[in-house]
Amino acid sequence: MNDSEIVEHLKHNRNDKVLVILYKNLPVIKKMITSNGGNSEDAEDIFQEALIVLCMNVKKNGFTLSSKLSTYLYSICRYMWKDELKRRNKMVFSYTDTIKDTIDENALIAIQQEEQMKIAESVVKxxxxxxxxxxxxxxxxxxxxxxxxxxxxxxxxxxxxxxxxxxxxxxxxxxxxxxxxxxxxxx
Amino acid sequence: MRSELLLIEKIELYIDGKLSPEETAIFENQLSEDASLREEVTLQRQIMGGIQRSLVKKELATAFIKYKTIALLWKLGVIGSGVITATIGIILLYNYLNTTAETTSPSTSEKPQLKTVLETKDTTLGFHTDSIIPVSLSTISEAGTNSYTPDKTATIKEEKPVSIKGVSSVDTTIKNETSAPKPVVVSSETRKNSSAVKNLSEKKKEQQLSTFFINPNAPVTWLGIDFTKAQFLDKDGNLKDGNNEQNEKISGAYFKEWNELIIAEKKRYDISGALRHEKITFTTDHINNMNDTIQIERLFVPDNSILNHLNSDDIQNLVNTYPLNEKQQGYGLVFIVESLDRQKKETNTWVTLIDIKSKQVLITEKMRANANGLGMRNFWARGFHNTINDLKERKYPEWQSKYKK
Incomplete structure (x- = not known):
């Protein structure tokens, strides 16, 4: 299944068909996070948050994928992990890899809205x-x-x-x- | 209510982008002029986002289990295929050696010796000896002493393990090529693993509990006193014994006060001592927020018939709703109040230890304590104080001997 097919499934709430496929990106994220001060569980948490951002963002009007899905998820995870490290007062991120710190603007907005969504989620619960x-x-x-x-x-x-x-x-x-x-x- | 219902429907359509362009323009015009409507839309959008988030999380949890299962099966497939390949290699090697031996000294008396060798190997590798031996012998008899060709080896060796499906195809090939039954080793491994997966959470729970009682430095967070399930025995909401003091009426402010009291008077409310853990973090914001949502009037009950209304499953369900920081590690202690019984002057509290990350309840036990004192705050605070003391003196040693391994 290619990226645009996956996006179509997500847009139409057919998440169950594609989430397992997306989890295949987890090992790469684990590698990035474990080599930057995190552990395997951190990686799973961050990756889950990134998938939530993707699933929420993809449903917005005018969503377009400007890169490969794997790159999109990687950039979100990288951004979130750096943010988490800041929160833990640790800055051990290695800048030796070649991926630049660029992130899709819409994804960035979605990440910032995540906190509000978490609050709303707990209120509903x-x-x-x-x-x-x-x-x-x-x-x-x-x-x-x-x-x-x-x-x-x-x-x-x-x-x-x-x-x-x-x-x-x-x-x-x-x-x-x-x-x-x-x-x-x-x- | 009709107009409110219509408004909510319209907001939903607007958020979902399902209004026509004309309707959207009109609605947006209204939005620009009406601040309260803007707030309604923002809140509605936030609530819908929160619900979507909750739904996505459920789907992700299912997908993650599937992903892990596939990864596990993949590993099993690789191991299984490795064992099969190794076994076939050994069999072929023995066949080859036997063939070579027979070429130099053809003697039928060597066949029983070969059988003995194969029996030994089969047992080690977990195959049905009875079924595998005829395979080897039939291969020998079909091939004849000198007619063994490398082609047959190639057919079997070329099978590559891809997944558990790959394993089946290897099995089938073996069956077709040599009439050998499926190796037992694969199915028994699969059974072991499914049973292992089943018991994983229970074992993890045992390990976590054992660690808690062994390691006094394990991080523990005091989460607070949760009143969201509390029942107050008195239809008027008078929680204080009225014999000597003027009754006071409970209000939401007390929930916060009792929680603050425990933090402010750490020596008196000795959570650290009760749990034998020095490093206790006090984070009661989540519980305070939840307590803030309680509608006080609904909590009062006229008689004690429904005071015992919680069980351990209810506690787990409640803990599942806690908006905890998912990145936080360690153990959490929370007091979940079941009832404040004015007639008996007692508090009934579920003392609950959880794993914060998974929200798994590790221990939960209802503890009763006497309440008394002057003024509403002190009267019930004494109940919580006595609960902590009871935990320290009696319950902790009991738990320790039960769970420390």
């Missing part, structure tokens, strides 16, 4: 299992509200819709509070 399941089923785009109502035992599509509204509103309220706390702390 804290809503409770029912709300989380309902929202995940709906926003995965794989089920219609009518089917979700049936699966989750709601009496009608309308009940499911109202429940979804309540869950979203609670999530927004909690997120608003968390954002406000963060703003206060960083002000």
């Amino acid at each position: 804290s809503l409770g299992e029912r709300c989380k399941e309902l929202l995940e089923l709906f926003y995965s785009g794989k089920m219609k509200l009518k089917d979700i109502a049936e699966k989750m035992g709601y009496s009608s599509e309308n009940t499911a819709k109202n429940q979804k509204y309540k869950c979203i509103e609670t999530a927004k309220k909690n997120l608003r509070e968390v954002n406000s706390n963060i703003n206060t702390l960083t002000a």
